[in-house]
Amino acid sequence: MRIAIFTEVFLPKIDGVVTRLVRTVEQLKALDQEVVIFSPGTDLTEFCGYPVVRVRSAPLKPWYPEIHVGMPTPRIARTLEEFTPDVVHAVNPVALAAYGVLSGKRRNIPLLASFHTDLPKYTEAMDLGFLQSFAKRYISGLHNLADMNLCTSPQMVEAAKGIGIRRVKLWPKAVDTVMYHPDKRSAQMRARLTDGHPDQPLVVYVGRIAVEKRLDVLRRAMDRMPGVRLAIVGSGPAREQLEKEFAGTPTVFTGYMSGDELAAAYASADVFAFPSTTETLGLVALESMASGVPVVGARAGGIPDVIADGENGFLFEPGDADELADNIMLLVNDPDLRTRFAEAGRAETEKWGWRAATERLLEYYEHAQELHWRHWWGRQYTD
Numbered sequence: 001m002r003i004a005i006f007t008e009v010f011l012p013k014i015d016g017v018v019t020r021l022v023r024t025v026e027q028l029k030a031l032d033q034e035v036v037i038f039s040p041g042t043d044l045t046e047f048c049g050y051p052v053v054r055v056r057s058a059p060l061k062p063w064y065p066e067i068h069v070g071m072p073t074p075r076i077a078r079t080l081e082e083f084t085p086d087v088v089h090a091v092n093p094v095a096l097a098a099y100g101v102l103s104g105k106r107r108n109i110p111l112l113a114s115f116h117t118d119l120p121k122y123t124e125a126m127d128l129g130f131l132q133s134f135a136k137r138y139i140s141g142l143h144n145l146a147d148m149n150l151c152t153s154p155q156m157v158e159a160a161k162g163i164g165i166r167r168v169k170l171w172p173k174a175v176d177t178v179m180y181h182p183d184k185r186s187a188q189m190r191a192r193l194t195d196g197h198p199d200q201p202l203v204v205y206v207g208r209i210a211v212e213k214r215l216d217v218l219r220r221a222m223d224r225m226p227g228v229r230l231a232i233v234g235s236g237p238a239r240e241q242l243e244k245e246f247a248g249t250p251t252v253f254t255g256y257m258s259g260d261e262l263a264a265a266y267a268s269a270d271v272f273a274f275p276s277t278t279e280t281l282g283l284v285a286l287e288s289m290a291s292g293v294p295v296v297g298a299r300a301g302g303i304p305d306v307i308a309d310g311e312n313g314f315l316f317e318p319g320d321a322d323e324l325a326d327n328i329m330l331l332v333n334d335p336d337l338r339t340r341f342a343e344a345g346r347a348e349t350e351k352w353g354w355r356a357a358t359e360r361l362l363e364y365y366e367h368a369q370e371l372h373w374r375h376w377w378g379r380q381y382t383d
């Protein structure tokens with residue numbers, strides 16, 4: 001199958017969307033599919049032997065300078081004409097991927113779109129609630145041009161339907177259980193994350209440092225957890241401000257990590273804290289569980305699809321710093337409970353491989369093609 005992928009983000013940026021896309025493209029290569037990738041903000045010209053078409057872009061300042069907004073160029077049209085895709089996949093259509101949606105419609109190409117970022121929820125988290133109604137109409141309007149839409153958790157399937165997106169299916173979650181493994185635990189990494197106090201309990205957060213990740217909740221929780229150390233792994237637009245807010249607490253800001261270094265950071269922790277309320281899946285929670293570290297996460301977005309409350313981790317009410325702290329301390333003070341949750345979490349992640357998720361995606365591509373041509377011949381869409 002010939003697949004044209006339009007995405008708003010790609011390497012060298014790393015986040016949950018990019019990780020899923022990278023692992024998916026690797027599996028598409030292994031399954032002998034043909035792919036072209038359209039992306040802003042990248043220096044890559046190829047990935048896995050597939051061409052990466054770079055487009056003009058501008059950083060999304062002042063909010064997310066690491067994210068680039070792509071702009072349509074004649075090169076996109078020429079590449080599509082030459083590649084003749086069987087299907088267009090628009091990943092999180094907002095700007096460049098939205099152009100991918102329109103390009104697919106204009107050329108009568110079967111079209112699938114995937115919903116990874118709850119933009120209406122982001123407007124609320126960023127105190128831009130006055131834009132929420134517009135965001136809902138804009139996102140649902142784009143997605144409803146697609147022959148099929150995908151979400152990465154059952155909760156987000158319902159959320160997408162709730163803002164008016166139709167023809168929505170579940171794209172199964174997946175995680176790399178070889179890269180992320182309890183065996184990656186490292187005394188050297190633990191000493192680094194605890195600022196030289198490896199015998200003290202260690203809580204880790206991995207992800208972007210931004211307002212919508214609700215690290216303010218974790219800051220309040222720190223006041224209720226004497227003797228507990230925290231490592232914040234990642235970077236983002238709110239880092240400077242949060243470093244000031246966490247001053248005086250036993251917190252280490254490590255900056256960005258990837259690969260084996262990141263795997264060691266996960267595995268060297270005792271508990272993973274995840275207060276974000278805007279996750280459509282929460283890949284970092286899966287990566288922590290694969291590393292044998294139980295997660296305490298907010299009961300919001302796609303997180304409840306990852307954490308079985310009281311079985312392999314704990315859920316807490318969004319924004320409730322007291323409940324977050326209480327759950328962390330339960331795990332810190334009970335090694336047997338922590339071990340039981342760790343083993344259960346690891347066992348759960350071993351069910352979710354990238355090959356199976358990508359094979360399901362190929363089935364969805366075929367279904368999108370079928371729906372497209374049925375609709376083209378004048379028959380109604382069906383779910």
